[in-house]
Amino acid sequence: xxxVSQHNHHVILSEAASLELGCNYSYGGTxxxxxxxxxPGQHLQLLLKYFxxxxxxxxxxxxxxxxxKSKFSFNLRKPSVxxxxxxxxxxxxxxxxxxxxxxxxxxxxxxxx
Amino acid sequence: xxxxxQSPKYLFRKEGQNVTLSCEQNLNHDAMxxxxxxxxxxxxxxxxxxxxxxxxxGDIAEGYSVSREKKESFPLxxxxxxxxxxxxxxxxxxxxxxxxYEQYFGPGTRLTVT
Numbered sequence: 001x002x003x004v005s006q007h008n009h010h011v012i013l014s015e016a017a018s019l020e021l022g023c024n025y026s027y028g029g030t031x032x033x034x035x036x037x038x039x040p041g042q043h044l045q046l047l048l049k050y051f052x053x054x055x056x057x058x059x060x061x062x063x064x065x066x067x068x069k070s071k072f073s074f075n076l077r078k079p080s081v082x083x084x085x086x087x088x089x090x091x092x093x094x095x096x097x098x099x100x101x102x103x104x105x106x107x108x109x110x111x112x113x
Numbered sequence: 114x115x116x117x118x119q120s121p122k123y124l125f126r127k128e129g130q131n132v133t134l135s136c137e138q139n140l141n142h143d144a145m146x147x148x149x150x151x152x153x154x155x156x157x158x159x160x161x162x163x164x165x166x167x168x169x170x171g172d173i174a175e176g177y178s179v180s181r182e183k184k185e186s187f188p189l190x191x192x193x194x195x196x197x198x199x200x201x202x203x204x205x206x207x208x209x210x211x212x213x214y215e216q217y218f219g220p221g222t223r224l225t226v227t
Contacts, residue, residue, distance in 0.1 A: 009153060034215065044156075044203060044218040051213055090155055099144065099207055099214060100171070103155035 002027035004093050006104035013081050014112050021076040021107050023065075023091030033074040034092040034101070035065055044090070050074065061085070083113045116140065117219035119204050124224045126198075134189045134222045136204030143209050145187035146216060149173060150201040159202075162187055163209070191224060198226045 003026045013019060025031065035047040048059025055067040065076045074091060091104040117138045126132045138145065144163050148156040158171030162181040176195025181187055187206075191198045201223050205216040 004155070006155075032213065036218075043220050046215050049215055092156075099209070099216065100158060100161065101156075101216060103148075103157070105153050105155045 002031075002093060002095060002102050004091055004102050004104035006089075006091055006107050008107045009105065010108045010110075012110045012112065015083055016080050017111075019076070019078040019081045019085070019109070021089055021091075021109070023074045023076065023104055025072050025074070025091075025093045025102075027072075027093060027095050029095055032094050033065070033067060034094075035059065035063070035074070035076050036090045036092060037087045038090070038106075039087045047076070047089070081109075081111045083111045085109060086111045117204055117206055117217060119202075119219040119222050121222060122220065124222055126224070126226050128226055129193045130226075131190055131192050132198075132224065132226075134191065134202055134204075134224070136187045136189065136219060137185055138187075138204075138206045138217075138219075139185060140206055140217065141184070142206035142217070143184070144207045144214075145181070146205040146207075147171075147177070147179065147187070147189045148203045148205065150203055150221070156203060159189065191226075198224060200224060 005024045007022045033050040037047045038044045048057050050057045050067045058064050089107045092101040120135045146161040147159040150156050160179040162168040178190045203221045204219040207216045208214040
């Protein structure tokens, strides 16, 4: 069975700091990778996704993620965070068996103004 | 306005009672899903449905039941057999169960059982 690990459970940053959230998965075959964000009181929404092609994926709100197949990783990055980025971030993976997403445990990001 | 609605937002029940959570979508999506969210554990799949009148168990289906009588609706019943029902429940939908379609999520229902 596949699994997804997010090693940072809580991250606190000041505005303008750079962000990198780790995501590692265990499945050895072809995967599709997602980052979702849950702002306080709002729906879970898609930040970005990787299906194939360029391993550096650009998403909304200045976020990007890089798929490194050899490291089974899909880390999320943002060069300069804002207070409005305070949220919980989830990495998710599915494989060729279908659209059953396996989620990581989530990372709570707090950005101090 | 297209989207997924879940009602109610907050639900309180006494232990031993069954409770049904509503999920409706007007996105014309074929596939629908139920997840449970617990702190530090991310989201875990309870049940999913690819088409009307068909559904499959996810990773943590014990103590839950679903129905899919209409394309738009996928209600989840939390039965008294579910040992730890207090959680945040999220419904999602996608165009199909094909892995190339992203899932869209509803606002969730927070269930508290005492």
